[in-house]
Structure formats: C-alpha cells, structure tokens
Amino acid sequence: MRRVEASDLEAIAIGSAVYGTGGGGDPYVGKLLAQQAMRAHGGVNLIDTSEVGDDDLVVPVAMAGAPTVLLEKLGDVDTIVQALRALEHHLGRRATALMSAEVGGLNSTIPFSAAAALGLPLVDADTMGRAFPEIQMTLATLAGVPACPIAMTDEKGNAVVVSAVDNHWAERFVRSALTEMGGAAFLALMPMTGAQLRRAAVRGSISQAWRTGQAWLDARAQHHNPIVELRRVTGGFHLFSGKLSDVQRTMSGGFCRGHAQIDGLDGDSGRSVRLHFQNEFLLAESQGEVLASTPDLIVTVDLETGEPITAEQARFGLRVAVLGIPCVADWRTPAALALVGPGRFGYAVDYRPIEQLALDR
Amino acid sequence: MAATRNPARGLRVGIDVGGTNTDAVLMCGREVLHGCKTGTTSDVTSGVLTALRQVMKGAGVSPADIGAVMIGTTQFTNAIIERRRLAPVGLLRLALPATRGVAPTAGWPRDMCAAFDLHSCLLAGGHEFDGREIAALDADGVARAATLFAASGVQDVAIAGVFSFLDDSHERAAQAIVQRCMPEARITLASRIGRVGLLERENAAILNASLGPLGLQVVSAFEQALADSGIQAPFYLTQNDGTLLSAADAARLPILTVASGPTNSMRGAAFLSGLRDAIVVDIGGTTTDVGMLQAGFPRQAGVAVEVGGVRTNFRMPDVLSIGLGGGSLVSADGEYVGPQSVGWRIASEALVFGGGTLTASDVAVAAGHARMGDVSRVAGLEVAMVQRGRDRIRAMVAAAVERVRTTPEPLPVLVVGGGSILLGGRLDGVDLRIPPHHDVANAVGAAMAQVSGESDRVVQLAGTTREAAMAAVRADAEHAAVSAGADPDTLEMIDSEDVPLSYLPGQATRIRVRVVGNLAAHGETA
Numbered sequence A: 001m002r003r004v005e006a007s008d009l010e011a012i013a014i015g016s017a018v019y020g021t022g023g024g025g026d027p028y029v030g031k032l033l034a035q036q037a038m039r040a041h042g043g044v045n046l047i048d049t050s051e052v053g054d055d056d057l058v059v060p061v062a063m064a065g066a067p068t069v070l071l072e073k074l075g076d077v078d079t080i081v082q083a084l085r086a087l088e089h090h091l092g093r094r095a096t097a098l099m100s101a102e103v104g105g106l107n108s109t110i111p112f113s114a115a116a117a118l119g120l121p122l123v124d125a126d127t128m129g130r131a132f133p134e135i136q137m138t139l140a141t142l143a144g145v146p147a148c149p150i151a152m153t154d155e156k157g158n159a160v161v162v163s164a165v166d167n168h169w170a171e172r173f174v175r176s177a178l179t180e181m182g183g184a185a186f187l188a189l190m191p192m193t194g195a196q197l198r199r200a201a202v203r204g205s206i207s208q209a210w211r212t213g214q215a216w217l218d219a220r221a222q223h224h225n226p227i228v229e230l231r232r233v234t235g236g237f238h239l240f241s242g243k244l245s246d247v248q249r250t251m252s253g254g255f256c257r258g259h260a261q262i263d264g265l266d267g268d269s270g271r272s273v274r275l276h277f278q279n280e281f282l283l284a285e286s287q288g289e290v291l292a293s294t295p296d297l298i299v300t301v302d303l304e305t306g307e308p309i310t311a312e313q314a315r316f317g318l319r320v321a322v323l324g325i326p327c328v329a330d331w332r333t334p335a336a337l338a339l340v341g342p343g344r345f346g347y348a349v350d351y352r353p354i355e356q357l358a359l360d361r
Numbered sequence B: 001m002a003a004t005r006n007p008a009r010g011l012r013v014g015i016d017v018g019g020t021n022t023d024a025v026l027m028c029g030r031e032v033l034h035g036c037k038t039g040t041t042s043d044v045t046s047g048v049l050t051a052l053r054q055v056m057k058g059a060g061v062s063p064a065d066i067g068a069v070m071i072g073t074t075q076f077t078n079a080i081i082e083r084r085r086l087a088p089v090g091l092l093r094l095a096l097p098a099t100r101g102v103a104p105t106a107g108w109p110r111d112m113c114a115a116f117d118l119h120s121c122l123l124a125g126g127h128e129f130d131g132r133e134i135a136a137l138d139a140d141g142v143a144r145a146a147t148l149f150a151a152s153g154v155q156d157v158a159i160a161g162v163f164s165f166l167d168d169s170h171e172r173a174a175q176a177i178v179q180r181c182m183p184e185a186r187i188t189l190a191s192r193i194g195r196v197g198l199l200e201r202e203n204a205a206i207l208n209a210s211l212g213p214l215g216l217q218v219v220s221a222f223e224q225a226l227a228d229s230g231i232q233a234p235f236y237l238t239q240n241d242g243t244l245l246s247a248a249d250a251a252r253l254p255i256l257t258v259a260s261g262p263t264n265s266m267r268g269a270a271f272l273s274g275l276r277d278a279i280v281v282d283i284g285g286t287t288t289d290v291g292m293l294q295a296g297f298p299r300q301a302g303v304a305v306e307v308g309g310v311r312t313n314f315r316m317p318d319v320l321s322i323g324l325g326g327g328s329l330v331s332a333d334g335e336y337v338g339p340q341s342v343g344w345r346i347a348s349e350a351l352v353f354g355g356g357t358l359t360a361s362d363v364a365v366a367a368g369h370a371r372m373g374d375v376s377r378v379a380g381l382e383v384a385m386v387q388r389g390r391d392r393i394r395a396m397v398a399a400a401v402e403r404v405r406t407t408p409e410p411l412p413v414l415v416v417g418g419g420s421i422l423l424g425g426r427l428d429g430v431d432l433r434i435p436p437h438h439d440v441a442n443a444v445g446a447a448m449a450q451v452s453g454e455s456d457r458v459v460q461l462a463g464t465t466r467e468a469a470m471a472a473v474r475a476d477a478e479h480a481a482v483s484a485g486a487d488p489d490t491l492e493m494i495d496s497e498d499v500p501l502s503y504l505p506g507q508a509t510r511i512r513v514r515v516v517g518n519l520a521a522h523g524e525t526a
Helices: A006-019 A027-041 A067-073 A077-091 A106-118 A167-180 A194-200 A205-221 A226-234 A334-340 A354-360 B045-059 B075-081 B139-151 B169-181 B198-210 B212-229 B247-252 B260-273 B343-349 B360-366 B383-404 B418-423 B438-447 B466-483
Strands: A002-004 A044-047 A057-065 A097-100 A150-153 A159-162 A184-188 A237-252 A255-264 A272-278 A280-286 A289-293 A297-302 A319-325 B011-017 B021-028 B031-039 B066-073 B089-096 B118-124 B156-161 B186-189 B235-238 B244-246 B278-283 B288-294 B305-307 B310-312 B319-322 B328-330 B337-341 B413-416 B450-460 B492-500 B508-518
Touching: A002 A006, A006 A027, A006 A106, A006 A205, A006 A297, A027 A077, A027 A106, A044 A106, A057 A067, A057 A077, A057 A106, A057 A167, A067 A184, A067 B198, A077 A106, A077 A150, A077 A159, A077 A184, A097 A106, A150 A167, A159 A167, A167 A184, A205 A226, A226 A237, A226 A297, A226 A319, A237 A272, A237 A280, A237 A289, A237 A354, A237 B492, A280 A297, A289 A297, A289 A319, A289 A354, A319 A354, B011 B045, B011 B438, B021 B045, B021 B438, B031 B045, B031 B438, B045 B066, B045 B212, B066 B212, B066 B260, B066 B438, B075 B212, B089 B139, B089 B169, B089 B198, B118 B139, B139 B169, B156 B169, B156 B198, B169 B186, B186 B198, B198 B212, B198 B310, B212 B235, B212 B247, B235 B247, B235 B260, B244 B247, B244 B450, B260 B278, B260 B288, B260 B413, B260 B438, B278 B383, B278 B418, B288 B383, B319 B383, B328 B360, B337 B360, B337 B383, B360 B383, B360 B418, B383 B418, B413 B418, B413 B438, B418 B438, B450 B466, B466 B492, B466 B508
Parallel strands: A057 A097, B011 B066, B066 B235, B089 B118, B089 B156, B156 B186, B278 B413
Antiparallel strands: A002 A044, A057 A184, A150 A159, A150 A184, A237 A255, A237 A319, A255 A272, A272 A280, A280 A289, A297 A319, B011 B021, B021 B031, B235 B244, B278 B288, B288 B319, B305 B310, B328 B337, B450 B508, B492 B508
C-alpha cells in the first residue's frame, strides 16, 4: 500500500496523459478535481491487487464522453459519488475499494476524488493499460467480466442504471444517454470481486503512470531530454518528428474523430505522417506504410518539452515527436485484436506489434 | 530597393517601453532612419515623449511626417509577473449545476491568488456542446452578484460561460444586467479572448479584468505623450502574435499584449539581420531571453501557456529566460554571475558608474568588450577573475542557446538588446551575429508589426468541400487584413481552426482563419 497525497497527482496526471495516447480527456482537469477533493478530505491509499480479498467488491468509476465537453463542464465529486451510490443500491452491497477503468487520461485521476471523499482505498490497476473510446474495450470484457450494471449520472442529478445483455449493448445505451446528458457523464461500472479483478485488470498501471510522470518531471528539472526519458521509462520507440500542418475533426456520437497531418522535421524532413484518431490516436501511417496501430500506444509530445499533446489539443504549427509504446501482451491475442485492433475502428490494415515494425525500418 | 521617402504618410515610429529603457526607432519602409534609447520614467508619459522627440530630431523629421506609431509595452506583463497594480475583480461563472468540482483559480500559484481580491460567483447558465442550455441564465443571481461587487468596490467584472465560444448569449445577457446594475463597470467576456477550455478562458478573462484600470491608464499615458509631441497619427499597441491592436481595443483587452515583448524582439532581430531561421538572444539589464525564429516567426510554445503562473490558452513565443543581464551581480572571484541584478540602478551602482557593486557590465568593460562610464575604475580588477567572469557569462548564454536549439545543424545566433556587449562579439562554436541597431531591436519589431485579418464563420459543409469552405473563409480574412492596411502581397495564414457544430443540420462547421501581412508602406493606416 502506498499513500497518495494531492501533490503526487502532478506526476500521475502527466504519466496518464502519456498513456492516454491522445485521448482519455485532459488529465489537468481530472487532477484539479481530485486535488480539490483530496485537500478537503485527505489522501488516498493505493493498494496492490494482492491486497484485495477474493470476495471484496471493487468498482471502477470514470468520466465518459467527449474530451471537449470535459474541458468545459469540469465535473464534480458529488456526481461521481452519486453514480457509485446508484450502482451500490442496484447491487444491494457496498464497494470495498474503487478503481480506475482506464489509466490513460482523465480517468486515472478521477477515481482519486471519490476515493478521498469516501475514505475508500484505490486499487493500483486499470482495465486497459491505456485509453480506449468504448466501454467494452477492456481486458475485463476478455476475462468475462461484464461492464453492466452501469450507473451513470450528470450534474443535474439525473441517474440512469443500464442493465444490458452484453457489453456491446451497454456501449450503445450509454452512448445515447451520454448525448442526452450533454456529452459527458460520470459512471460507476464493471463491479467485480477481488478474484475477478486479478484476471481482468492490468496490475500496477497507476504506479507505472506515476513513474512515467515522475521521470518526465525529473528530466525537466535536471534539464535532461524529456523525450529520451519517456522512451526509457515506457519502453517506447521514436516514430517521427515534425510539425502539425493540418488537423481535421468532426464530433459525432460523443466522439472526436479525424486525423492530423504532420510534416517531417530534422531526420524526417521530406516525409509526412498522418495520425488517425477517434478520441485516441489509433493509427500512424506514412505514405501507406504503417508506423504503429492500435492496440499499441501512439503518443504525441511537444518536440521541445516532451509534454504530451492530445488529439483535442493538436493544432496547426505545433512541433511534435510521435512515440510508439508497446501495449500490454494481453491485447495481442486474436480475440483481443477483434475487440480493439485496427479493423475494429474501420482501418484496413493488419496489426503488427510495434517492436516488429521498428525492426523492419 | 531603397524605400522612397514619402513624407505624407510613410514614416512609422516604433517604441518599446521596457522596465528599464524606453527605446524608439523611426522607420521609412524597411529603412531604419534613426534609433534612440532613453530611460523609462515612472509616469511613462515623459519617457515616451522624450523618446519621440529625440527620434524625430535625430532623423530630422517633423511630427506631421509620422504616419503611424506602434508601441510595445511590458507594463501589463510586469504587473502580472510582479503581482502589482492588479485591480479587484468580480467573476461570474455561468455554469451551474456543472463545474462545481473545480473552483475558479484552482491551479493558480498562491501568491497570485493573494495579489488581488477575486469575488467569484458561480451561477446557473451556460450551454451544452449541442447548443442546449445547461440551465436558464440566473438573471436575478447576476443582478445580486453585481450589487455585491459594487458594494465591495469592484469595478472590473469577468464573465465566463460554459461553451461560450460556441454560444455567447448568456455572457452577453449577463453583461447587459451587470451594466444596468453597475453603469461604470468594465466588463470582460471570456468568449472574446479565449477558446475551448473553460478554466483557461476564465483565467484569461480574470487577468484581463484585473488589468482594467492599468489598461486605461497606460493607453491614456501614450495618448498624452503623442499629443504633447505634436504627432497626430493613429497609434497601436503590438499584441502577442506580433500584430497591431488599436489603442481603443488595447485599453479594453490589455491581456492580448502580454507576450508582445519577446515577439517584438525576435521579429526585430529577424528583420534587422535578414535571416528567417536563427536563434535570438536578447540580453537586457536583468534577464536574457532566448528564442527561436522559424521562417521569420517566433517558435510558438506548446499547449499550456502560463502567464505569471496562470494557465491560459494564448499562442505565445516559446522563450527561455535566464537571470543574466548587464546589471547582474558577479561574485568576487568571477565564478558566479546573476541571477540577482542591480536592474535600473546600474547607472549608479555599477563600478564603472561610480558605484560599489561588481556587475556583468563591469566585467565586460574590464575585458575590453565595451567602453562606458569610467574605465579606470575597473582597471585594477584581477585579470584571471575578469576572464572567469566573462567565460561564465558566455557559458550561460551557450547553455541557453543549446537548450532552445531543436535542430542538429548549427543555426546563426542573433544577439540583440542593450546587454549584448557582455559577450564581446564571440561565443565558442557559434556563428554569432550582431545586427545593426541591435540595441533597439524591440522597437524595430514594434515598428514592423503586421496587420492581421480574421474571419470566423459558421458554414454548411453539405454541398461543398472543407477545402473550398476554408478557402472562402480565408479570402474573407485576407480581405479584412487588406482593408485594415495590409499589403496583399505579404499575406500569410498563421492560424486556422474548424470546430464542427454537430447539433446543426448540414454538417455545420465553425471555421476561423487568421492571416497577417505587413502594413502597406503607403497604405491607409488611419
């Protein structure tokens, strides 16, 4: 068990922006939300999956919706607690620990706010090891843990409990309720026992985000190259460096879809890369050649500062480095690739692990 | 291609009001006719007046020959950084029941929160992404808050609504109510100065509001100085992106000028050297700013730009500041230089000026890099110490240049600013260049400030392509820039953004394009 104080969220937020792979919502807002709650209620105990009893009830809490909406509506810990209470009421039992559904982006820090407000421990794990746009895109789905029941709430006090026959239906109902709730809502979902947790979660992923963020902060403080440090601590690859020359986005069904064009600089001058995103960066290609694809992580960082840049923040003129980070091994099975591979998002390319693509170049 | 002198309208004066010096240049087209440096005065007006008179006298022109005056000032930036002269602000956040979990000023440095009184009021209002209201605007609440603000002596009000960059109707309705309750209030609407991101937009609005009284004061000081000098030409302030802001707009929106200093110095250096890609080192009295020019424009900072520790979403040049300047204190053995500085007191405290403090300027004089003050007062300094001090100064600048450099190939390094003597014209392994008029580069940058044009339209993409729609909006922006006095041949697009509005039929998209061009040499500037 480790005690996490409000000040530790700086590093966790930066690390989770890296694992957000361009999406997952701005961790800055999640950090402020959690810090406000932790200053009012105190720190949070971060526990290992081994510290959870087999019959304990672990509930992930999350914010779901379009990143732009989160930047505007900011959120509120009471709304998160209301979602948890609605789920507990439906289940007829109380949660013994909370968890992050996705380590990437806002949802790594959001659960800290509710854990602080309720005095509950937070499990050092998540269900993705990155960020993905849809509710069923979790290792829990592969492990047979359903996302339902899901309780979702908005700031107006509305609460909806979704009991769907499978995770794909759950995603559909949640999406349509999200639109009614203004494009963003808080969710308590995927309740699981300690025994299920150990099959369905990426163990230690919050600590990994913390280490990643701390390495970035240390590199900045000691004037080391932050991009080199990020590669080291994440085991990632440098894919491309360039300047953003065009960004196209559309917003539909709560998603921010589009692509960013990057014209090469330095060693990459004369080439260009297109990053396709649906909230997260999902495919990086250069003149027909795939540099990286989902479920491996594609991360853009400021070329100078190494600061992660989301698809939402991508804009004309920014100079970025594109990094690729291997996903957790569980995502590379045929069943997993059917759930989160490039084809699932409508890209007609075959998945190849980023380590192999790097060897080919 | 010597510019022809056209006494009718062709002459421009660029002024840079810094913390220590007020610099002025007189330019005809692309030619610098005269430049001068005077001390900044506490009232600002008399310093600017002195600079205007000197520069006109030096160039041999009369006030009637001046077509336009462009002023870059650090007064607003310094007020924020030094947490001085900031007015109390009343903030209305139109958002409830949303946004309760993150209070206004969350994430601000503590000393900034303490720098001025902020009366925050969260009220029902604001919009959803799809255009619905989150809640109806709490008009009674706005009126109550305004009454409270007035009772607390607040005159400056900031109003920020959720999604106000898509729909500003609640901000405008609240503005009307505040205006009715507080007829004297100066009101900043967040939708006018910011983009997506409620906190960043709200922060910018709060800072702008707190600069309210200073904005009026500074602009009227400039007006007075111009009137006293006999110049009747219009004057502009330079804004963050190196373009011009009318005096009236600057008085209302001073926050738009906070990054103009580095922009002016880098653009001035680019102009004076004729280089488009270089590293610019601006050495002042207390600090040295190092930035990078790419294709003639300052490299922009990344995503979150902090102003005095407060997060905003402005576009600003990415500049590294180190504590080294002409007034920097030097340790007795020459090992340490800065960051403490005697600042503007250099004229009395440096050894060469009869003072008792060893400064970086004394080291430069002792090393034979510059002649100023009484050279004999540093003649007795130990040679090894002087060399160590000079080497230390060069090493500090070289390290900063290295950090800013983002390309492996060596770029020329342009040194500007009054403190450029510190380097003695040399930096090991670096192609160092000191352009003519380098000591007034900021004022030159102001004089060369460009004219911008912006178009911001909601277009239907059904039945057309995104490219065609962008081109149409860009043509609008170019037209606006040319009507404002830009030379059509110099127009460049510096920003484009499209935000799809999914709630409207026909793939409605809001497209914003910003173009800039040079002020036409003989164009209408009035």
